[in-house]
Amino acid sequence: MIDALFTWFDERLGISGSGRKMLNKIFPDHWSFLIGEVALYSFIVLLGTGVFLTLYFVPSSKVVIYEGTYAPLRGQPVSEAFASTLNLSFAVRDGLLMRQMHHWAANIFVGSIVVHMLRIFFTGAFRKPRELNWIVGSTLLILAIFNGFLGYSLPDDLVSGTGIRISFSIVESIPLIGSYAAFFLFGGNFPGNSIVPRFYILHVLVLPAIMVALIGAHLGMLVRQKHTQFPGRGHTPRNVVGSPLWPTFIAKTTGFMFLTVAVTGILSALFQINPVWLYGPYVPYKVSYAVQPDWYMGWLDGALRIMPSWEIVGFGHMIPNVFFPAILLPGITFGVLQMWPFIEARLTGDHAEHQILDRPRDRPKRTAFGAAVFSFYFVLLGASATDVLANYLSISLNVVLTSFRFLAIAVPLIVFPVTYRICKEMQSVPTAGQRKRANIVLRSAVGGYTTVRADQRPGDAVPRVDPLPLDEDVEFVPAMAGIPVVSDDSPAQSRPEEPAPDTSDRPRGGIFRIPRDYR
């Protein structure tokens, strides 16, 4: 039956030929390649939970009297968007779970994109021939941040409404076209009645459609160009070493997708996120204390806070204060980000193809630069909590703000040379980054001491063997059929052709404790 069905499709679409090759597609085993998968799978969670939410959310700013199950707000005038958010959280079974998972997955999505991008940056994976995919990926980051902002603005609560007010001012601050852009984007002067429906259609249709297309292009290019890989035994620019798509990678990555769902679910079980019923509905003249955006907008909020109170006025025109931290800064940030592969190639003069990744320590200048830039945005993120910090530490707001202005300049200037130095030091230690084996000191009955080396950790004990080329002519199944069942009476050590684990470069000495798995 399945045979016949497959034949039906195969005769029409010709699956077997390229399909056979696809089965052998190799995925590197290094853990850092998982981060991009986290992003992909949290995007799938976003799509799934998001569809659920659209069934109950009403994108309208029409004011209604809330009559739902949440007692403290009953009888209050709220927008339909706010009322339906409460309704889907409290009255729809599973609704709160789906809503919390959606919000958590959004945070994980943007976070994993950032970490994935750091991995690509610090290992030089963006170099030729992958500049295009870097641009697609960084565009996805921008869209993810923007769509996250649109999404958390939809419930029309007091905190997100304040965020929309600020974003209106930011759009308004663009020279020349600002006020027109703001009026056209928001459908008139703030607040108007168009924000929620417009943000909604952008959030659920326009941006996700673009993102799905870009993710498709991102993965398509990945398959076509094949993965990069770290240097290692048998790793050359002419091959990719790892696990084949079928069955190993499929099993691991599907499992990993489920684990991503599970982690999102656990976060939703244990940690409340965006409880809009506590913030209350948005009204333009109200504001709550300690207004913070979601973390991925935090660096912009921090930049708004620590910007000195300058603005440029002249010739009857004005470049407002918010333009500098909220338009110019992200403009430069994302511009440099997208153009980085070309900037670096220009600086280094390196226009060759690269399939083997750099170790960050081997590129101290790039690593130091990346760390310094990242620390700058980290300081800005911290600066978005000036009021909370001042309150928590019981010091004056002025001190906190001035410190952050200072830190935003000082921290990157310190991080650069320190990172550079660390890279140089690590270069001079060949075994840096490898796990040390414990030395176990035993005392005998008479009081003498002997030292033995601990067993290798299970992960370290995997012997390094040469990769086996999996080209079309290698038959996977017959080879596997001959695998002797490995059991206790045929221990791993007796396997033929298995070189002993390479331990010659491992240093002596180490931690003075007996590992739990020591036997």
Added chain:
Amino acid sequence: MATKTARVETITGSSHMPDDTEAAAGSGEPGASPRRVRIPVASVRADAPQFQIAAKNPRRAEIVAGSGFLMAAVGFAGFGAAYWQNYSNFWLAITFSVGFGGLGYGMVIWGKYLMPRGPFSESRHSLAPTQAQREVFIEDFASRGKVAVERRGFLVKALGLASGILGVVLAFPFIRSLGPLPGKTLRQTAWRRGSYLVDITGRRIKTGDLEVGGFTTVFPPDDIGGAYSQTMLIRVDTPPASGYLTPPPQFAKQRATWAPQGYIAFSKVCTHAGCPVGLYQELTKKMLCPCHQSLFDVTDAAIPIFGPAPRPLPQLPLYIDDDGYFRAQDGYDEPVGPGYWERGND
């Protein structure tokens, strides 16, 4: 297979089989064999280390992975039960996660310990075509273009004209329809000469409604709750002898009568990013914006003394009518709220 290999060997730039792109690209590289590396089945030993599974004890790994799936079964059943019984979000989420966690754990264990541990490799070839291939393509593209396009200059221009007009007119529905033009709306609020100061319920504010140090948000009667007309009315002090709060020297003349009987009114829209400047510190007589912590000195024409706000909050001129109600002498004499390009100095 044999036919395929033969095709690979004789391949030129004209192959369109997707299967062959890699081999074709590879054939152009110096030193790379046009043939795929053949590894006869017989030469791969069944006991090659790459085909061994990573588990030392497969039985145990199987039990571990299987228990993950059983855990998933229990978790999903629990999720169903929690839904049925309408349990709290906590139980729904926990059972849901146990289900997916078990599923994921089992599959990862299965893939990691019970499948050939590798490493395997596949070959990689540069995707860049040879210079010859590129030249053939460009030549082909250009020669067809010459025939089809270049000789038909009139058609190209006419097509360009039509597309250009389409592009321009499309901008109208897609951009111009999006919203009204700003016009004067950013310069003017709903405050007019003689507007009563009313609170959010529409009640007119009278002298004596606020304690000293008290404050409230007021609106003009025709724009209650308005985002731009929202105004902070503060009773700063007991009235000085003159009856009016003394403005700072630069406004000594202009604002001499704007703050009657110790009451003063400032726009509540922050000049930085437009948040409501909703906090008033009675002791220091400062207004604080909770969004980005700009601090405005109420006794000094609401000049920003801290934070990112670049301009003072506009002041609403007040008077008290014969019935004791607060009213506006006039609207704001400058645009309220954050800056924008057309704003200039006013």
